[in-house]
Amino acid sequence: MxxxxxxxxxxxxxxxxxxxxxxxxxxxxxxxxxxxxxxxxxxxxxxxxxxxxxxxxxxxxxxxxxxxxxxxxxxxxxxxxxxxxxxxxxxxxxxxxxxxxxxxxxxxxxxxxxxxxxxxxxxxxxxxxxxxxxxxxxxxxxxxxxxxxxxxxxxxxxxxxxxxxxxxxxxxxxxARVPVAPAEAGLALGDAGILQTPEGPALRVVATGATAFGTPDLFVETDPPIAFGAPRLRFTDDRRRVEMIAPLTAPLPPGVALEGLLAGLTLVDGARAVMAEARLAALPAGDTGGFVAEAAGVGLLAMLATALLGGLILNLMPCVLPVLSLKLVSLARQGGAAPRAIRLGFLASAAGIVASFLVLASAMVGLKAAGAAVGWGIQFQQPVFLVLLVTLLTLFAVNLLGGFEIPLPRALADRLNGGRQGQGGSLAGHFATGAFATLLATPCSAPFLGTAVGFALAQGPAEIYLVFTALGLGLGLPYLLVAAFPGVAARLPRPGRWMLVLRRLLAVPLLLTAAWLLAVLAAQAGALTALLVALLMLALGLMLASRQSAVGRQRLASFSAVALAAAALLAPLAATAPPATPDAAPRAVAGLDWTHFDTTEITRRVAGGEVVFVEVTADWCITCKVNERVVLADATVRERLAAAGVAPMLADWTRPDPAITAYLQSFGRYGIPFTAVYGPAAPDGIVLPELLSRARVLEALDAAAGAGPQAAALISRQSRGSQP
Missing domain, CATH: 2.60.40 (Immunoglobulin-like)
Known part of the structure; x- marks a missing residue:
């Protein structure tokens, strides 16, 4: 060739x-x-x-x-x-x-x-x-x-x-990374042929494996001027069989045929890489081996149901603490309102959630088309986004504390509320509440959510939009239920003094969230930058609060002036400070002695008979923090992870890291937390659920070492690609 x-x-x-x-x-x-x-x-x-x-x-x-x-x-x-x-x-x-x-x-x-x-x-x-x-x-x-x-x-x-x-x-x-024959890697490449698609002829290759695929890629080598681009991927439910359809990158020149072409095929899936040659033949018209229909029909519908369930469960995750404040305030404002106003308000909040998920989907599609890394919650790796979110949280908190109100023009408010200004706030406000709730929920992962997001980001734009819409509907389902049964909110007392007390109490979680994000910002951009932003937010909050009350107005104004002056002095220092560098050693988590993340080190240690416990985490991931403090800090778990022959390995994704991104994608995952356990009996890794439990961690450690009564069953279940 x-x-x-x-x-x-x-x-x-x-x-x-x-x-x-x-x-x-x-x-x-x-x-x-x-x-x-x-x-x-x-x-x-x-x-x-x-x-x-x-x-x-x-x-x-x-x-x-x-x-x-x-x-x-x-x-x-x-x-x-x-x-x-x-x-x-x-x-x-x-x-x-x-x-x-x-x-x-x-x-x-x-x-x-x-x-x-x-x-x-x-x-x-x-x-x-x-x-x-x-x-x-x-x-x-x-x-x-x-x-x-x-x-x-x-x-x-x-x-x-x-x-x-x-x-x-x-x-x-x-x-070790040079592609080998498929049989050496436990894979098989077959059914290579030319498939007629609505976009024109494309190369179709089906790969099967003993273990589940992550996010495989297919590189095709042929005689020029024929060239094939990146493939579309469709998996069976257990992800042990994948269909790859690679389109032509340019129209065929006149007189050039694809049938009979000898093509070199290189499949790369994480640490696995194989190569083979295939003589291409034309597939019969309409023949897709039943694979496309299966994936696009039942497979996609099942994944949309998974996404809906994952979005719904996201309401119960730890990250909803600040979101809960917005939901309760939204519900309280509806007290005593007419059922129609309640229904419209909650429909607007649900629309804000779904619209935000569509914006996220558009961002994912754009980043993927540009060849950039994509994943759930990666916006929290950007200091500019953190500063914006801290600002919004400060404004929301000061608003709940009564520091300021931003009324809409009377004509617009009447139109948005159907002529009922003041009953439950404007529909635009409800919409914004839903959108902001989505932003605050994105640092959390949930059971089923990671599976749905991983499926979507491995597919094309249509699947990404469909899955993210289902996620938004799942997260917004409580709002939709209240909209369907507005009597729930109508039974609440009308807004009054009790609501002012409630608003002040609910401002506390928002302020705590802002403080937590400042700590994340300090880890990414340095403590000086985080202090500067904190002073600016303090000044902003005090200035807004001083507008509403004559009592202590002069004192608040003085405090805000001092904060602004301090921020002005620190600004040049923060601007010229060197960027934050990764720590010499992994950060302390659960009091364990962690090693640096390195996929080559995983292979070396497993070959030496050790068990490797890989934890992918980040400062901005609340679910990760729950796992660390509830499960990894457990005395029994810590004792096992600190034992001889066990190597805990920390992959810190607080900042962008291409190696960690590629590692996650090799498992078909695009979000965290992510935990995998390797060992002599599980060299390909045992993937644990997003929410860890002591029993599952200990079970996986035993299984990877080849010990324990359930070891064989757990490894067998993992090899079938089933949900852990």
Whole structure:
């Protein structure tokens, strides 16, 4: 099969022309130990050699942040690394191996390669294993960010007979990521053929596995100008079988046929990567093997029901404490109102919730199309969002404390309330309450919610919008029930002095939530920035409060002036302070000695017979905090996690971390909390529910170690991909 990647469609050729115009040739090194360029540092690593004359080397590409390099088939732009060993002595061939790649996006083009440091293994076969050999390697590596650089390389290394290593461990780490035959990974690729879809012909491949799939990707290598893009994924309910439909990236040229085409298929699913070849045949018209109908029909309907249930359960999660304040105030304001006004108010709140979920869905679709990381609650990783939310919470709290009111114009208020101003507030206010409740609920996960979100984000835009709509309907179901039975609110006493007391009490959870978010902000942007925001919010609250009462107005104004002055003095310091850096050691959780998250370390420890307990958490995740304080802090659980042979590993997702994001997506998850237990009896991991319990944690630890009466049953249930 010829993979002449230089022959591309017009769009790709134009990109290559622009890349060529930007190329800056690096200096040719004189067999240096390393080659340093603006985007990467490149080294030749030497591994072990065996008695049969196979020596292992590795080309390490240490990328700078924001730079990337390319796979052997780079997609719509870029060039792969090139090596030439013709000048070597006692070397018959050198084979460059390619670890599993990832998709990247740049200026609307989709490329395939590596966005983090990578080692390309090189297998060197010696002509005479008993004689000295010299590897003389020359070539080029292409790295890109906003500009692209061709980095010329030249390395030399001696191979001494009888010296076998141990060699550089990094070579073996990336060698383990090189795709293997499907049978070696417990996978099967089949049913490869050309399917006629409404958008045109597409490649259809079905993969099956002994364990459930996470979020697999399919990379297709064919003779140009034919090229296939990212596949759409459809799973069976147990996620052990996935259908991948990869569309053409450009229309077929006249006279070019897909039938009979030999295609290279590389499937990447987390740590699993396989490759195979397939001769493509046309599928009969309308033949989808029953798979599409199953996934789009029963599978999607079942997932929508799961999303509805997950949204409903979200009302019962710990994060609803501040949301409960808004709900109770909304209910209290309706006391004594007419049933029609009550119904309209709660329908408006439910509409605000659903609309907010649609906004979240739109953001997910946009981020996914741009190739960015997507997930549930990731907006809490952004300091700007935290500052905005702290501001809104402060305004809501001061409003509940009676500090200010923002009335609508009389004509607009009458129109929104059907001519009944003052009865329960405006419909716009109810709508805003629902929208804000959604924002406050997003740092929480719930049973079934993670499954629904993971399914949606692995699909296309239509599925994302449908699932997020179902989530919004589930969260808004209590409002809809009150709207259906408005007599519940009508029986409450009319608003009066009792409501003023209630409003002041309900302001407390909102203020506590604002303080908690300031602590999260301090972890992300530094304590000085959090203090600055706190002072600004204090000044804002005091100024608003001073407007409503003549008693103590001068004192409040003085306090607010002092707070503003302090904030003004701290602002330059916060602006010039260095960004917060990750702690040297994982943060303290439940008094345990945690190790840093590292997927390679998981594999190494499990191979050594240890049990690894992985906890993905974040400062902004309230459900995570509940798990930590209720379950992980339990004396029995702590004793087991601190025992010999057990390694607790903490993955802190407070700040964006591509490695943690990729790890979650390998399980089909896009939110936290997430807990997995690995061991000799469970090398692929046992996934625990979002809400932990002492019994489930101890059971999983026993099962991963291969002990306990329920170990076999738990591992079997996990391998079937069922809900834990």
């Amino acid at each position: 010829t993979l002449a990647f230089l022959r591309r469609p017009l769009k790709s050729l134009l990109l290559h022309a622009s890349l060529a115009a930007l190329l800056m040739l690096g200096a040719v090194p004189g067999q240096a130990e390393e080659v340093i360029s603006p985007g990467a540092t490149i080294r030749l690593l030497q591994g072990e050699a065996d008695a049969q004359g196979m020596a292992r080397f590795g080309l390490e590409i240490d990328l700078q942040p924001g730079w990337k390099t390319y796979w052997r088939t780079p997609g719509e732009g870029g060039f792969p690394a090139e090596i030439d060993t013709a000048a070597s002595t006692n070397v018959t061939r050198a084979t460059l191996l390619w670890p599993a790649p990832e998709r990247q996006h740049f200026l609307g083009f989709e490329t395939i390669g590596y966005g983090a440091d990578v080692v390309l293994p090189i297998d060197v076969q010696l002509a005479d294993p008993g004689a000295p050999a010299r590897l003389d390697l020359q070539g080029a590596v292409y790295v890109c960010s906003d500009v692209c650089t061709r980095v010329e390389i030249a390395f030399a290394a001696e191979v001494t007979p009888g010296v076998t290593g141990p060699g550089d461990a990094r070579i073996e780490t990336f060698r």
